[in-house]
Amino acid sequence: MNYLSVGDMALQFRLRQHNVSLKQEMSTLSKELMTGVHSDIGKALGGDMTALASINKQLRALQSYDTAVSEAATLTGSMQSSLEVIQALTGDVGVSLLSAATTTNSIIIDATAKDAAAKFQTLVATLNTNVAGRYIFSGAASDTRPLSSASDILLELQTLVASETTASGVMTAVDDWFAAAPGAGGFLDTAYAGSLTALGPVMTSDGETTDIPASAASPEIRQTLKGFALSTLISDGLFRSDLVEKASLARLSGETIVAAQTSLADLRADLGTSEALIEDAKARNTAETHSLELARLSMIGVDEFDTASALNALQTQLETLYTLTARMTDLSLVDYI
Template identity: 30%
Template sequence: MSVHSIGDQARAFALQAASYRIKTTLATLTDEMASGEVADLGQRLNGNTQVLGHIEARITGLDQFRRNATEAALIVQGMQDVLVSVQSDAGALGLSLVAEPFNETESLLEMRAGEVGGAFETAVARFSRSVGDRFLFSGLNSDMPALAQASDIMDALELATTGLTNAADIAQAVSNWFDAPQGGGGFLDVAYQGTLGQPQRIEIGEGEAIGLSTSAATPALRDVLKGLATAALVERGVLAGQHQERRDLMQIGGQILLDNNSNLLSEMGRIGLGQQIVDRAQTESASALATLRIARNDLRAADPYETAGALKQVEAQLEALYAVTARLSSLKLVDFLR
């Protein structure tokens, strides 16, 4: 009968290789048990990873749409907050300018003129507000404020009304300045720093985008500034010494604010519609992402019962290997020769 044997060094190498293989398998099974995912996706899917790749690509795309929708939600909410504040203040101020007689006193008129001047500065600052690093009312020039400084705008209006001696003419000059087309040397050239026409577009879903067309040049917003600026010229000393004309000028400004209130509310309604579109897109993206992640997890998930059984089997193999190794290491030549 043939007897096959191996040397001590070869036996040690064989035991070491078996130990490494079992430990590697044990580590792999332990990771699968902890993560809940199989380590070898190719083997799990029999090499057909196309479906999983498609799912991963869609998840990546929807994640980007979700981030875009979150940004869009912040922008439209910021725009709505600005317009709510402006509409509230402009409505109350317009009503007081038209209804109050200022008691025929110059001091009261000066006090109210100062209030209007402050309201104009506040409105300019609000229309130049930003969310993160994006300015809300600048059109495509979202990296810069929508409007120049309030003082610069008022300086330009003072220059445009120089030499006029009654409230009606000054109010008309202010209106012409604000309504002048681009290149006419008015509001669009001096005060507005954004773009015209093309809206900001943000992709918020698969085949769905929101266009943000409201800017500081939108007529409803521009007329708020027009009404406030018309009345605020009194603070600049326009029509000095003509109490009745100054009072009339402030009332004209207040009437512009009141007449524009419905237009401002309509613009707020348009932004509100944009908020609804973004909310719907966020809901749809969240639902699609949840479905795709469940499908991905089903493809990648390890069977916990099967993994636990394999883990027990590998542990038994490792214990047996250790027992054999311990037994072999205790052998002595004297014992073998007996």
């Protein structure tokens, strides 16, 4: 019988080689156990990557939709909160102005108008809200502050009504200024710096978009601004010596603010519809992403039990190899003489 002997150096080399091989296999299996995915995906799929590429493409698209949906949810949520503040500002102001107008008491009218004037400043500041670097009521021009300051708007109106001698004349001039079309020198040209194009539509999923309707140029917002601006004119001294016209303008201001409350509620309802559509899209995208990730895992995932068993077996082999190597190292010719 023929025997093939292996020299000491060759044996040590083979032992080291086997040691490296076992460690590499253990590293691969450890990574697969932690990630749950085959280290060699091409081999796991038999070289056919078509289905996996399609799933990965869908997942990337859903990730971009998720980013857009998250941003839209933040914007609409901030808009809704701001509109809630604005609606709260209108609160009892309209009714208070109507009540003050019936008293024909200049002190009461002035005090009520002063309260409305203070809220006018808060109203303008709220419409200039900036969230994450974007002005939420500027329409598509979200990098631009939508409104001039309350004092600048008041200055425009003071110049506009300087020659008016009646409350109805003031009302007509202010109404025309807020309602003027672009290019006519009204509110949209001198006080509003945002875009007349709405923010959006936002692509929330494949083939589905959602509009974000509100801006400081919305008729509902302009009506609210107009009501408070009329009171601010009273507070600034318009018709100071004419109680009848002052009371009449307070009444017109109150009526405008009361009417604006209903308009604001309608605007908030429209915005709420957009919020609901965004939330629905977010839920659908999340469900679809989960489904695709499961499908992807079924294609390239590893069986955790089998992988753990293989890892244990390799560990046993490595320990055996270390034991054998130690014994080989301890061999001495003296032991056999």
